[in-house]
Each structure stands twice: as C-alpha cells, then as structure tokens.
Amino acid sequence: xxxxxxGARLDACRPVxxxxxxxxxxGFEMTKSELVQKLAEANPHLYQRDVEVIVNAxxxxxxxxxxxxxxxxxxxxxxxxxxxxxxxxxRNPRTGDSVSVSEKHIPFFKxxxxxxxxxxxxxxx
Numbered sequence: 519x520x521x522x523x524x525g526a527r528l529d530a531c532r533p534v535x536x537x538x539x540x541x542x543x544x545g546f547e548m549t550k551s552e553l554v555q556k557l558a559e560a561n562p563h564l565y566q567r568d569v570e571v572i573v574n575a576x577x578x579x580x581x582x583x584x585x586x587x588x589x590x591x592x593x594x595x596x597x598x599x600x601x602x603x604x605x606x607x608x609r610n611p612r613t614g615d616s617v618s619v620s621e622k623h624i625p626f627f628k629x630x631x632x633x634x635x636x637x638x639x640x641x642x643x
Contacts, residue, residue: 550573550577553573554566554569554570554573557569557573580598583598584598584599584600584625587600592630593630594630594631594632594633595629595630595632595633596627596628596629596630596633597627597628597630598625598626598627599625599626599627599628600623600624600625600626601623601624601625601626602621602622602623602624603621603622603623603624604621605618605619605620605621606619607619
C-alpha cells in the first residue's frame, strides 16, 4: 500500500484513505489518537497508554449502552441515543427499480445547551 498523502487519515469504518481539510473557522478534525495525545499532554502524571485505556473504555461503554438501546447523557455536552428507521421501499437511482430497504437503527447525537452556547459565542463578548 502506498504511503498516505499529507493530511490523509485512515477512517475507522472504512479501509480507505481520505484527505482531511481544515475547517473554515480555523478548526480541524481530531482523531482518537490525537485526542489521547492531547489528554496525555494535559495530564503529565498519567502515562499515554493509561489515557488510551481510559478513552477506549469510555467509547466502548457508550457503544455498549447504545447497542442495548440505552441513552447516554453527558450533562452540558450532549446525549447519544439510537433512532429507529422503519423498513421502506426505496428506489435504485441508477435503474429506477424498487428496492426493499430493511429496518435500521441509527446512532443520534443531540448537543447540550452548554456546548451549543460555547459553539455560538462571538469573539466580541
């Protein structure tokens, strides 16, 4: 496999490299390993491998709760839940044929008020 281009990242869901671009407002995308590194730098009394175990445990517990159909609420940040999409008859856009689409469960995230307020702060306030 050739080396990835500068700015390319491996998507956790697909074994395909894709290019990431900075967001318009000067933001950026953060991978899980970058999150672990940032947390380890902010907490020098913890080893990076311990921070990685903690982050993985949190993500695993959120995923396990969602797979049980539970709702996970992180006050001030947001809530994770699962929405059910009913089975339906879809259409193949290429051929126009009717296609049966089975029922799906989709993860859903709703931001908390504090996070929304923080994202919508204006620099002059």
